[in-house]
Amino acid sequence: MSEPKTALVVSAHSADFVWRAGGAIALHAAQGWRVHIVCLSFGERGESAKLWRQPGMTMEKVKTDRRAEAQEAADILGASVEFLDIGDYPMRVDLDVVFHLAKVYRELRPSFVLSHSLKDPYNFDHPLATHLAQEARVVAQAHGHEPDVPVIGAPPVYLFEPHQPEQCEWKPELFLDITPVWEKKRAAFETMRAQEHLWEYYTRVGLQRGAQATRNSDFRITYAEAFQRVFPHVTQGMLA
Template sequence: MANKTALIVSAHSADFVWRCGGAIALHAAKGYDVTVVCLSYGERGESAKLWKQEGMTMERVKSERRREAENAARALDVHDIDFFDLGDYPLDMTREAKDRLVDVIRKVQPSFMMSHSKYDPYNTDHMYVSEWTLECRAMAQAWGHNPGEKVLGSPQVYLFEPHQPEQMNWKPDVFLDISDVWDKKWAAIQCMEGQEHLWNYYRNVAENRANHFRRNSGGSAGGRAAKYAEGFQSIFPRTVDEL
């Protein structure tokens, strides 16, 4: 029987690490094949530390960012990582690039997908990628798109936590305990050498979300212990037989 699969659509090469690295490692440990698509390297807008080095070039920045992301992917046990190299600030998703993402979605046939918040005034690349991910999901479901291919079912799409959620209209409705795989996420975070200033920030986020996990799993009346967690906002209703 084929493994279950998951697909992460990341605007820049580090986003998947900060925002859902724990979910990736946890599901990989459960037997999922997790595919990550990095639409850009974040070479213009998220590589300031590299650009401050004398003689830096665009190709060297891209190469370094790719190396970091590949190392992080290995730390998280990612099944496959695909770099689209579409540029950033702004990230331009052409129709050709959308068709390419649809091809990946149909190939992976994910049990669930993850991407960015719907709104992000600090980084518009993020919110456009959220919109494009949903658009490509719909295209992948269309029988008339490349007829004869296996169409996509209805995987849930989870929006991972943006950097400043109170400004993004992002409201988590799922908390995931990542305590058992925190060491893998922390190792992946440290692979992102160009953005060292974010390492402890995202440790703090994971600790705070663990507090929310404990509170929402029963609190002082028997909530499950969790040291590290991630929060997500689901897009589509869940279908259940009991609550």
């Protein structure tokens, strides 16, 4: 039996992968792919305001709650997840994190990678996560880095939709029909109790991208996720 295809998701905070790529994760997992999520932080400082309003809240409790939410969401979507706990607002990365992620690349050997937009004036953690994802990808391709371990190829990198795409200079270049797994994505939303205010917002985003996907295809699509490409699309033999 052949090994399942794999995909890697690098998420700055513990909820980002749910809002922005939960459909892609669930869709591929349902088709037998192994999807692995790396959460760099729990979003404990900047994305957990509802928790911090509770009396007696502590940093450790916030992290515990956000980790539990993300683990539950990943389970619903059918993915594995790991938490690096490197902090947020501000996020900083040292070489140990780069090398750890390069190791993940070489072990997983993903067919594609998902991460954040290249720019985000509202949240500097997001482009830093993508910078890390791409830097580790390059390291994992380097023959001189741990030369006894086989290098990876060139998995395409897709940037999922930021909260305010125009200000992030992000535009959709690929629409993915997630209608068949929408209920899973919505269920994963609802594990994110610390950010309940975003549930309906990202439902509207899914519907809007579904309408645009239908307009740009011969398909009738209710819910979609949109992605921007980093590298050129390569094909052999034909364009479609």
